[in-house]
Each structure stands twice: as C-alpha cells, then as structure tokens.
Amino acid sequence: MRPTDLTIAEGLAALERRELSALEWTRACLEAIERLNPRLNAFITVTAEQAIAAARASDARRARGEAGPLEGVPLAIKDLFCTEGVRTTAASRMLEGFVPPYESTVTAQLKRDGAVFLGKANLDEFAMGSSNLTSAFGGVENPWKRADAPELRLVPGGSSGGSAAAVAARLAPGATGTDTGGSIRQPAAFCGIAGIKPTYGRCSRYGIVAFASSLDQAGPFARTVEDCAILLRSMSGHDPKDSTSADRPVPDFRAAVSRGVKGLRIGVPREYRVEGMPAEIEALWRQGLAWLRDAGAEIVEISLPHTRHALPTYYVVAPAEASSNLARYDGVRYGLRVAQQGDHLRALYEATRAEGFGREVQRRILIGTYVLSAGYYDAYYLKAQKVRALIARDFAEAWKTVDAIVTPTAPSAAFAEGEKQDDPVAMYLNDIFTVTANLAGLPGISVPAGLDAKGLPLGLQVIGRPFDEEGVLAVGGAIERAAGFRAAPEVRA
Ligand code: GLN
Numbered sequence: 001m002r003p004t005d006l007t008i009a010e011g012l013a014a015l016e017r018r019e020l021s022a023l024e025w026t027r028a029c030l031e032a033i034e035r036l037n038p039r040l041n042a043f044i045t046v047t048a049e050q051a052i053a054a055a056r057a058s059d060a061r062r063a064r065g066e067a068g069p070l071e072g073v074p075l076a077i078k079d080l081f082c083t084e085g086v087r088t089t090a091a092s093r094m095l096e097g098f099v100p101p102y103e104s105t106v107t108a109q110l111k112r113d114g115a116v117f118l119g120k121a122n123l124d125e126f127a128m129g130s131s132n133l134t135s136a137f138g139g140v141e142n143p144w145k146r147a148d149a150p151e152l153r154l155v156p157g158g159s160s161g162g163s164a165a166a167v168a169a170r171l172a173p174g175a176t177g178t179d180t181g182g183s184i185r186q187p188a189a190f191c192g193i194a195g196i197k198p199t200y201g202r203c204s205r206y207g208i209v210a211f212a213s214s215l216d217q218a219g220p221f222a223r224t225v226e227d228c229a230i231l232l233r234s235m236s237g238h239d240p241k242d243s244t245s246a247d248r249p250v251p252d253f254r255a256a257v258s259r260g261v262k263g264l265r266i267g268v269p270r271e272y273r274v275e276g277m278p279a280e281i282e283a284l285w286r287q288g289l290a291w292l293r294d295a296g297a298e299i300v301e302i303s304l305p306h307t308r309h310a311l312p313t314y315y316v317v318a319p320a321e322a323s324s325n326l327a328r329y330d331g332v333r334y335g336l337r338v339a340q341q342g343d344h345l346r347a348l349y350e351a352t353r354a355e356g357f358g359r360e361v362q363r364r365i366l367i368g369t370y371v372l373s374a375g376y377y378d379a380y381y382l383k384a385q386k387v388r389a390l391i392a393r394d395f396a397e398a399w400k401t402v403d404a405i406v407t408p409t410a411p412s413a414a415f416a417e418g419e420k421q422d423d424p425v426a427m428y429l430n431d432i433f434t435v436t437a438n439l440a441g442l443p444g445i446s447v448p449a450g451l452d453a454k455g456l457p458l459g460l461q462v463i464g465r466p467f468d469e470e471g472v473l474a475v476g477g478a479i480e481r482a483a484g485f486r487a488a489p490e491v492r493a
Contacts, residue, residue: 002028002493003020003024003025003028003029004028004029004032004170004171004173004493005170005493006020006025006173007173007222007223007224007226007227008070008073008173008174008222008224008226008227008230008231009224009226009227009230011025011072011073011173012070012071012072012073012230015062015067015071015072016067021055021059021072022055022056022058022059022062022071022072022074022116023052023055023056023059025055025072025073025074026051026052026054026055026072026074026116026118027052027055028493029051029074029118029171029172029173029493030046030048030051030052030118031493032169032170032171032493033046033118033119033166033171033172034046035493036169036171036491036492036493037171039141039491040140040141040143040165040166040169040171040491041122041137041138041139041140041141041162042076042121042122042140042156042161042162042163042165042166042169042171043076043118043119043120043121043122043162043166043171044079044089044091044119044120044121044122044135044137044162045079045086045087045089045119045120046118046119047086047117047118047119047120048118048119050086050117051074051116051117051118051119054111054116054117055072055074055116058071058072058114058116059072061114067114068112068113068114069113069114069230069233069234070110070113070114070115070230070231070234071113071114072114072116073114073115073116073173073174074115074116074117074118074172074173075110075115075116075117075118075172075173075174075175075176075231076117076118076119076120076121076162076163076166076167076171076172076174076175076176077107077117077119077120077121077163077175077176078120078121078123078160078162078163078175078176078177078178079091079120079121079122079123079162080123080126080127080178080208080209081104081106081107081176081178081207081208081209081218082100082102082103082104082107082207082208082209083100083103083104083107083117083120084100084101084102084103085099085100085101086099086100086117086120087099087120088100088120088209089120089136089137090123090125090126090127090209091122091123091124091125091126091134091135091136091137092125092126092136092356092357092358092361093136093336093355093356093357093358094329094335094336094352094353094356094357095209095329095334095335095336096335096336096356097335097336098334098335100207102207103207104204104206104207104208105203105204105206105207105239105241105242106176106203106204106207106208106218106235107176107207108207109234109235109237110176110231110234110235112234113234115234118171118172121160121162121163121166121175122135122137122138122140122161122162122165123135123158123159123160123161123162123163123183124158124159124161124183124360125357125358125360125361126209126211126322126326126361127158127159127160127178127180127183127209127211127216128159128211128322128360128361128364129158129159129360129427130157130158130159130182130183130186130427130428130430130431131155131156131157131158131161131415131417131420131421131427132155132156132157132158132159132161132162132187133155133158133417133421134158134358134359134360134361135161135162136358139153139155139161139417140155140156140161140162140165141153141154141156141165141491142154142155142156142157142161142165142168142190142191142414142489143156143165143168143169143191143489143490143491143492144168144190144191144192144414144455144456144457144489144490144491145455145489145490145491146416146454146455146456147454147455148454149416150490152416152417153416153417154190154414154415154416154417154456155190155414155415155416155417156168156187156190156191156414157186157187157188157189157190157191157410157414158183158186158187159178159180159183159187160175160177160178160179160183160184160187160195160221161187163175163176163177163187163221164177164187164188164190164191164193164195164221165187165191167191167193167221167222167223168191168192168193168223168489168492169489169491169492169493170488170492170493171493173222173223173227174220174221174222174227174228174231175220175221175222176218176219176220176221176231176235177195177218177219177220177221178208178211178216178217178218178219179195179197179216179217179218179219179434179438180211180212180215180216180217180318180438181215181314181318181431181434181435181438182409182410182430182431182433182434182435182438184196184197184219184221184446185197185409185410185434185444185445185446185459185461186409186410186430186431186434186446187221188221188409188446188448188459189409189410189446189448189457189458189459189461190410190413190414190457190459191414191457191489192448192457192459192485192487192488192489193221193222193223193448194221194222194223194224194225194227194228194445194446194447194448194476194480195219195220195221195222195228195445195446196219196220196228196232196443196444196445196446196469196472196473196476197217197219197437197438197443197444197445198217198218198219198232198236198443198469199217199246199441199442199443199466199467199468199469200214200215200217200244200438200441200442201244201245201246201441202217202236202246202248202443202467202469203217203218203219203232203235203236203237203245204218204237204238204239204241204242204245205217205218205242205244205245206239206241206242206245210325211318211321211322211325212317212318212319212320212321212322212325213244213321213325214317214321215314215317215318215321215438215439217438218235219232219235220232220235224480225257225445225447225473225476225477225480226254226257226258226477228445228473228476229253229254229256229257229473230253230254232253232469233250233252233253233254236250237250246467248467251469251470253469253470253473256469256470256471256473256474256477257473257474257476257477258477259470259474259477260295260296260474260478261292261295261296261297261474261475261478262295262296262297263296263297263298264292264296264297264298264403264404264471264474264475265297265298265300265401265402265403266289266292266297266298266299266300266402266403266404266405266406266475267300267301267302267398267401267402267404267405267406268289268299268300268301268302268405268406268407269302269303269304269307269398269405269407270301270302270303270304271303271304271305271307271308272304272307272407272408272433274411274432276411277408277411277412278411278412278413278452280452280453280458281408281411281412281452281458282408284408284449284450284458284460285406285407285408285460287449287450288406288449288460288479288482288483289406291478291479291482291483292406292475292478292479292482294482295478295481295482297475297478300401300402302398302401302402302405303394304391304394304395304398304436305394306387306390306391306393306394307391307394307436309387309390309391310391310432310435310436310439311428311429311431311432311435312384313384313387313388313391313435313439314431314435314438314439315367315428316367316371316380316381316383316384317381317384317385317388317439318364319364319365319367319368319371320367320368320371320372320381320384321368322361322364322365322368323364323365323366323367323368323369323372324368324372326357326361326365329352329353329356329357330348330349330352330353331348331349331351331352331353331356332348335356336352336355336356337352338351338352338354338355338356339351339352360424363424371384388439391436391439391440392439392440392441395436395440395442395463399465403464403465403468403471404462404463404464404465404468404471404472404475405462405463405464406460406461406462406463406475406479407433407460407461407463408433408458408459408460408461409433409434409446409458409459409460409461410430410432410433410434410459411429411430411432411433412430413452413454413456413457413458414456414457433461434461436463437463441466442463442464442465442466443463443464443466443467443468443469443472444461444462444463444464444472445461445462445472445473445476446459446460446461447459447460447461447462447476447479447480447483447485448480448483448485449479449483449485450483450485451487455487457485457487460479462475462476462479
C-alpha cells in the first residue's frame with residue numbers, strides 16, 4: 001500500500017511494526033502536496049523542511065522507545081491555529097506578515113503526542129464562509145468531480161475547505177479544523193470524509209484566531225471515524241489558558257467507535273425535513289436510519305420546534321461576536337498597516353480595515369456592529385440570545401427520550417464555484433443543519449454515507465448530548481460500517 005493511502009490507524013500500526021518510517025510517510029505526503037497543491041490550493045503554506053526535520057526526530061523517538069500516541073502521523077493544520085514561528089494568515093490580508101510567537105494549545109498537544117505538521121491549510125477568511133471562496137489566497141478545488149460536468153470546479157465546503165480537500169485528496173491522512181456553524185462537518189460531507197466538532201469546551205480555543213468565541217470549537221478531519229477519534233483524544237483536554245475549557249477527563253474515544261448502537265434511541269427531528277432538499281438526501285437519511293435500526297437501535301421521531309429560528313439566530317450571534325473579536329485588527333498592533341504620511345489614527349484604522357478585510361468579513365462586521373448598536377441591541381442581539389436559549393432547551397428536552405440525533409449534514413452536495421457566490425443568504429442556508437449544534441454547544445460528527453446520482457459524496461450528521469462524543473462516535477461508527485463508503489475522489493495522490 002502506498003503511504004498516502006494509509007489511514008492514521010493503519011499508518012500507526014505500520015510504524016509500530018517498522019514497515020514504515022515517519023520520514024517515508026511524511027515524504028510521500030509532501031510529494032503529493034508538491035504535485036497536487038498547485039491545482040487544489042488546499043495549503044496556504046507548506047512547511048516541508050520543518051516537516052522532514054520533525055519526521056526524523058519522530059523516528060528517533062520511536063527508536064528510543066519513546067513513541068507518543070500520534071508518533072509520526074503527518075497532519076495538515078487549518079491556518080487559523082497559531083503555530084510558533086510559522087506564518088498564520090486566517091486566509092486574510094489583514095494578518096500579513098504575522099508569525100505567531102506562540103503555539104495554540106491544540107497544535108501543541110498534537111506535537112506533544114508526536115504528530116508531524118505538513119503545513120497550514122486554506123480556509124474562508126477568518127473562517128467566515130461555506131465554500132472556501134472568501135479566502136484571500138483563492139478558493140480550494142474540491143477533489144471530487146461531478147459525473148455530468150467533470151470540468152466544473154466544485155467547492156470543498158467551508159470554512160475548513162483546505163483541510164477537508166487535503167485529507168480527501170490523500171495529501172494528508174488527517175487535519176485540524178474549527179467549527180463555528182458547521183465548518184468541520186459541512187466540508188467533511190462535501191469532500192467524502194469524516195469530521196467531528198466536539199462539545200464546546202472540549203478542546204482549548206487558546207491560540208485559535210477567534211471568530212465567534214461562544215460558538216468556535218476545534219476538531220479533527222480524517223478518512224475514518226476511528227481516525228477522528230484518535231486525533232480528537234490528543235486535541236482534547238482542560239487548558240487553564242482558556243476560561244471556557246472544560247475540566248473533564250478525556251475518555252478513550254477510539255474504543256467508542258466500535259461499541260455499536262444496540263439499545264440506543266436515535267432521534268429524528270421532524271423540523272429537519274426542509275423544503276427543497278434533494279430527494280436523494282432525504283433517501284440517504286432514511287437509509288441511515290434503517291442501518292441503525294438493523295444494528296439494534298430504536299428510531300424515535302422527535303421535535304426541535306425552535307430549529308426554524310436557528311439560522312437567523314446564528315447570523316445575529318456569530319457576526320455580533322465577530323465584530324467584537326475583529327476590532328483588534330486596527331493596523332496598530334499586528335498584521336497589515338495601510339497609512340499615508342501624516343494620517344490621523346482614524347484614517348489609519350479606516351484604510352487598514354478597508355483594505356485588509358474581504359467583502360464577507362466586512363459584511364459580518366457591519367451586521368455585527370448593527371445588531372449590537374444602541375437601539376437595535378434589544379431587538380436583535382438580546383432576542384437572538386433568548387432564542388438561542390430556547391434552541392438549547394429543545395435539545396435538553398430531546399435528551400430525555402433519545403441518546404443521539406441523526407440528520408443530513410448539509411441540504412446539498414458540493415456546489416460549483418460561482419453558484420451561490422452572489423447571494424449571501426443562499427450561502428448561509430447551507431448551514432441549516434449544522435448551526436444548531438454550535439448554538440447549543442453539542443458534539444456533532446459528519447460521516448460519509450453515500451454518493452448522489454452525479455457521483456458526489458453525501459454525509460450524515462450525528463448530534464449527541466454534551467460531552468458524549470463517545471456516543472456520537474459510536475453512532476457514527478455504526479453508520480460508517482453499514483455504509484461501507486469506499487469511493488475516492490477523482491483528484492488524489
Ligand atoms: N458557514 C458558517 C459561516 O459562514 C460557519 C462557519 C464556521 O463554522 N466557521 O459562518
């Protein structure tokens with residue numbers, strides 16, 4: 001087997017048996033990146049030299065008997081995680097020239113456990129988007145092709161589009177992402193791989209460029225649910241540097257994947273049957289439920305009545321927090337500075353922010369400052385906070401009768417570049433099934449479950465109780481086993 005085809009679990013086993021070295025695995029990934037990244041644009045920065053050095057050091061540790069749980073595993077890192085000494089862009093011009101003097105907690109933990117970083121993956125600017133097209137470094141090409149129109153460039157989803165495309169195209173066996181309203185789960189679905197957003201507080205947010213702090217969570221991408229579990233374990237854990245980080249033990253997520261679903265009650269929310277959803281997605285959803293029933297689960301219809309307000313609520317709360325978080329980019333402290341000789345401070349702010357931020361980011365800042373402004377605060381922001389509490393309460397009610405909830409991940413398969421680009425609302429609608437988990441802080445996974453008639457992957461989403469990633473992984477694992485999804489994209493190493 002070629003190293004680029006290995007899953008993380010397979011690669012770790014091969015390393016253990018000395019059939020593969022970290023250096024060989026890393027080199028195979030770097031060669032694939034060199035060949036395919038000019039086309040896919042999945043990486044903004046490739047750190048080949050550092051990766052080779054890290055792989056050598058990893059092999060030496062293994063030889064000394066000091067192998068960590070991720071010893072020698074090459075990974076792509078979403079370019080929203082600060083990496084010490086390595087340029088971090090958030091896919092924005094605003095951070096031009098920014099080289100963090102510190103490491104995010106999540107990436108520090110991955111390194112501690114032996115992972116090797118290949119580079120920084122492309123994303124929507126400041127993680128705002130569902131297509132990766134808002135990146136200042138250009139869009140990412142989805143490695144999958146539509147059978148009826150193979151010449152079309154499809155989007156990989158967003159915001160973690162580079163991470164998902166890199167894993168799907170076998171440039172890396174795993175990657176990190178962040179998910180504020182679906183940015184791990186939707187790109188995972190569009191690229192035919194798995195991705196999990198854990199419970200809010202499970203992974204530290206320290207050192208992740210902030211978008212909407214009450215919604216942002218880090219999580220992994222990989223080609224299998226088991227690999228996601230392996231990565232999530234290293235990424236999780238309490239961090240005193242993040243006051244919202246949960247002080248809870250980190251379970252053995254990997255063991256949960258094969259636990260099965262016998263006796264579990266799986267909820268199907270009535271309100272997720274949205275109008276205009278392709279029949280194929282509806283059919284796959286029903287198929288997924290049938291698989292779980294065959295595996296011993298009980299399917300229960302439930303109601304999450306406030307779901308219909310979830311998108312408007314999200315698109316008030318997230319921009320509000322973003323406008324506040326992004327106030328720090330003022331041309332004074334770091335990143336881009338645009339100023340003419342003799343400019344006043346205010347002119348410096350205006351010129352820097354006008355040039356540094358792309359259109360979507362500016363739109364979010366405008367919405368956010370508007371809903372937070374005097375006179376509108378009560379009508380929009382406060383109202384959204386109240387509805388958010390109701391959405392969370394719907395889930396709390398549901399957990400009295402079900403153990404997990406299964407829905408489609410997104411209302412469509414990957415769309416083509418340009419398709420929804422001129423209509424922000426059409427783009428926002430893509431997040432309809434994913435934002436609720438962020439608003440309620442719940443764990444959610446997307447698992448590749450089938451192909452549509454045009455040969456594009458579709459994902460199913462499993463949402464679980466707070467801190468029950470194990471339950472989510474167990475149901476995700478059962479769907480994965482039943483689906484037997486083996487298809488691979490057109491463009492791959
Ligand atoms: N697509 C959503 C947005 O544009 C979610 C992004 C994310 O999860 N970072 O806000």
